[in-house]
Amino acid sequence: xxxxxxxxxxxxxxxxxxxxxxxxxxxxxxxxxxxxxxxxxxxxxxxxxxxxxxxxxxxxxxxxxxxxxxxxxxxxxxxxxxxxxxxxxxxxxxxxxxxxxxxxxxxxxxxxx
Amino acid sequence: xxxxxxxxxxxxxxxxxxxxxxxxxxxxxxxxxxxxxxxxxxxxxxxxxxxxxxxxxxxxxxxxxxxxxxxxxxxxxxxxxxxxxxxxxxxxxxxxxxxxxxxxxxxxxxxxxxxxxxxxxxxxxxxxxxxxxxxxxxxxxxxxxxxxxxxxxxxxxxxxxxxxxxxxxxxxxxxxxxxxxxxxxxxxxxxxxxxxxxxxxxxxxxxxxxxxxxxxxxxxxxxxxxxxxxxxxxxxxxxxxxxxxxxxxxxxxxxxxxxxxxxxxxxxxxxxxxxxxxxxxxxxxxxxxxxxxxxxxxxxxxxxxxxxxxxxxxxxxxxxxxxxxxxxxxxxxxxxxxxxxxxxxxxxxxxxxxxxxxxxxxxxxxxxxxxxxxxxxxxxxxxxxxxxxxxxxxxxxxxxxxxxxxxxxxxxxxxxxxxxxxxxxxxxxxxxxxxxxxxxxxxxxxxxxxxxxxxxxxxxxxxxxxxxxx
Numbered sequence: 001x002x003x004x005x006x007x008x009x010x011x012x013x014x015x016x017x018x019x020x021x022x023x024x025x026x027x028x029x030x031x032x033x034x035x036x037x038x039x040x041x042x043x044x045x046x047x048x049x050x051x052x053x054x055x056x057x058x059x060x061x062x063x064x065x066x067x068x069x070x071x072x073x074x075x076x077x078x079x080x081x082x083x084x085x086x087x088x089x090x091x092x093x094x095x096x097x098x099x100x101x102x103x104x105x106x107x108x109x110x111x112x113x
Numbered sequence: 114x115x116x117x118x119x120x121x122x123x124x125x126x127x128x129x130x131x132x133x134x135x136x137x138x139x140x141x142x143x144x145x146x147x148x149x150x151x152x153x154x155x156x157x158x159x160x161x162x163x164x165x166x167x168x169x170x171x172x173x174x175x176x177x178x179x180x181x182x183x184x185x186x187x188x189x190x191x192x193x194x195x196x197x198x199x200x201x202x203x204x205x206x207x208x209x210x211x212x213x214x215x216x217x218x219x220x221x222x223x224x225x226x227x228x229x230x231x232x233x234x235x236x237x238x239x240x241x242x243x244x245x246x247x248x249x250x251x252x253x254x255x256x257x258x259x260x261x262x263x264x265x266x267x268x269x270x271x272x273x274x275x276x277x278x279x280x281x282x283x284x285x286x287x288x289x290x291x292x293x294x295x296x297x298x299x300x301x302x303x304x305x306x307x308x309x310x311x312x313x314x315x316x317x318x319x320x321x322x323x324x325x326x327x328x329x330x331x332x333x334x335x336x337x338x339x340x341x342x343x344x345x346x347x348x349x350x351x352x353x354x355x356x357x358x359x360x361x362x363x364x365x366x367x368x369x370x371x372x373x374x375x376x377x378x379x380x381x382x383x384x385x386x387x388x389x390x391x392x393x394x395x396x397x398x399x400x401x402x403x404x405x406x407x408x409x410x411x412x413x414x415x416x417x418x419x420x421x422x423x424x425x426x427x428x429x430x431x432x433x434x435x436x437x438x439x440x441x442x443x444x445x446x447x448x449x450x451x452x453x454x455x456x457x458x459x460x461x462x463x464x465x466x467x468x469x470x471x472x473x474x475x476x477x478x479x480x481x482x483x484x485x486x487x488x489x490x491x492x493x494x495x496x497x498x499x500x501x502x503x504x505x506x507x508x509x510x511x512x513x514x515x516x517x518x519x520x521x522x523x524x525x526x527x528x529x530x531x532x533x534x535x536x537x538x539x540x541x542x543x544x545x546x547x548x549x550x551x552x553x554x555x556x557x558x559x560x561x562x563x564x565x566x567x568x569x570x571x572x573x574x575x576x577x578x579x580x581x582x583x
Contacts, residue, residue, distance in 0.1 A: 030472045031475070036344070047221055048168050050221055083195065083200075
């Protein structure tokens with residue numbers, strides 16, 4: 001693929017990530033962090049690709065460790081996120097706090113003066 | 114043996130990767146609401162499965178014995194670790210998973226570099242630069258995350274560990290790494306592997322040195338930052354391998370991690386450079402230093418129960434100590450008893466309560482505390498003067514009035530839950546010892562504060578029993 005095409009994809013992906021993710025309420029930040037953490041486990045694909053490239057022993061060891069690490073990242077990441085989010089969905093009522101405006105921090109600051 | 118069904122870089126493969134990436138984006142988007150987040154995580158996991166299977170079917174994928182070995186080992190470790198981890202240890206777990214991800218990126222970069230050497234292929238700059246970037250950043254992320262894990266797990270002291278001349282050493286390492294990378298770039302027709310490994314080790318050392326001096330309280334910000342780093346390193350690996358799935362997924366994580374990092378730092382009123390380069394106020398503030406013998410009031414569970422049972426409104430301020438003691442269920446019981454007597458009970462959640470944004474909400478949700486009783490700091494602070502009793506359970510630094518009153522305090526300016534404004538404060542804590550930030554808490558010595566020295570779980574159960582008997 002052309003380098004410039006990859007750069008365009010990179011820049012647009014950064015904006016998509018920013019737009020999608022900036023809407024997450026604070027409450028879900030730990031699960032979100034865990035989920036995105038699992039998503040970067042996708043580097044494991046790189047391990048699958050490079051391990052087939054050569055059959056020298058050092059490369060094979062490096063590649064196997066990389067695949068194992070990447071798989072831990074993916075499997076562990078998604079499972080742990082699922083466990084965390086399970087805590088939320090067990091709630092009987094789906095009443096979600098949907099605050100559109102949060103009181104700015106000034107209120108706290110003024111009270112302290 | 115190779116399955117060799119799909120041609121690398123063909124339209125079909127790119128479309129499958131696109132599908133995977135779209136599922137990642139949808140998954141994260143669904144993660145924005147508590148009701149759809151679990152589904153979103155599943156969607157992202159399906160996307161990951163598609164990406165992995167697609168790659169396994171590519172022409173040129175071989176060495177199946179090792180691939181299967183890697184997948185089996187990784188899956189076994191991942192499954193066992195995530196099933197066994199306590200909810201309280203979540204931040205460490207994220208740090209550890211982030212670390213192995215960073216390690217994988219660095220190893221893949223190394224492997225690619227070796228491959229180019231083997232076949233005597235001159236690496237073009239648009240491949241070499243991403244390789245070097247992902248190697249350096251992946252290595253920093255691996256070692257930095259491991260240190261963060263060790264600190265949160267109390268394997269090494271959480272206090273800032275400073276080496277004399279730290280900043281100079283770090284700066285020299287950065288300069289050395291950049292210089293070595295430039296040399297590798299200039300000699301790219303015959304790059305030296307020992308120099309490459311030296312850079313790998315220098316980056317490892319840098320990862321250790323940058324995180325070691327950072328105090329435990331700042332660790333979530335660091336983990337979040339390293340999460341973003343690993344994402345960017347994965348994107349760089351995508352550039353080197355011409356893999357669009359890696360580029361998009363890595364970049365997504367890079368931008369989300371950056372936002373999270375800024376938001377967490379913001380919640381603590383600290384800037385990211387300040388956290389990274391200043392350590393956390395090495396010595397305790399002068400005003401708080403001699404506080405060991407300061408007078409304080411203490412109460413027993415019975416008195417606390419009476420104060421709570423006859424209050425109109427009670428605010429519970431849970432902290433990491435409550436989580437460690439696994440006291441969330443006992444606290445919920447206590448709250449139920451109070452509510453049966455007509456007391457209004459709310460929970461005040463500091464943005465960084467627990468050790469990460471949202472961590473405390475997860476723990477309380479685990480104990481079936483209704484969502485609408487969880488109030489954010491900005492929402493609850495104006496209510497504090499009208500609150501009869503504030504119960505601080507295992508929280509410390511986030512209630513310290515010194516953040517407002519003492520400009521010299523290391524936590525000066527950090528937003529706090531203003532429990533000192535409540536009519537009466539009951540602090541359930543084992544001792545007067547300082548919290549994560551390593552500083553004394555003025556709150557404990559206020560006139561309207563009573564200390565209940567006990568572990569969180571026992572105290573909450575006893576109070577619940579006393580309230581029931583009133």
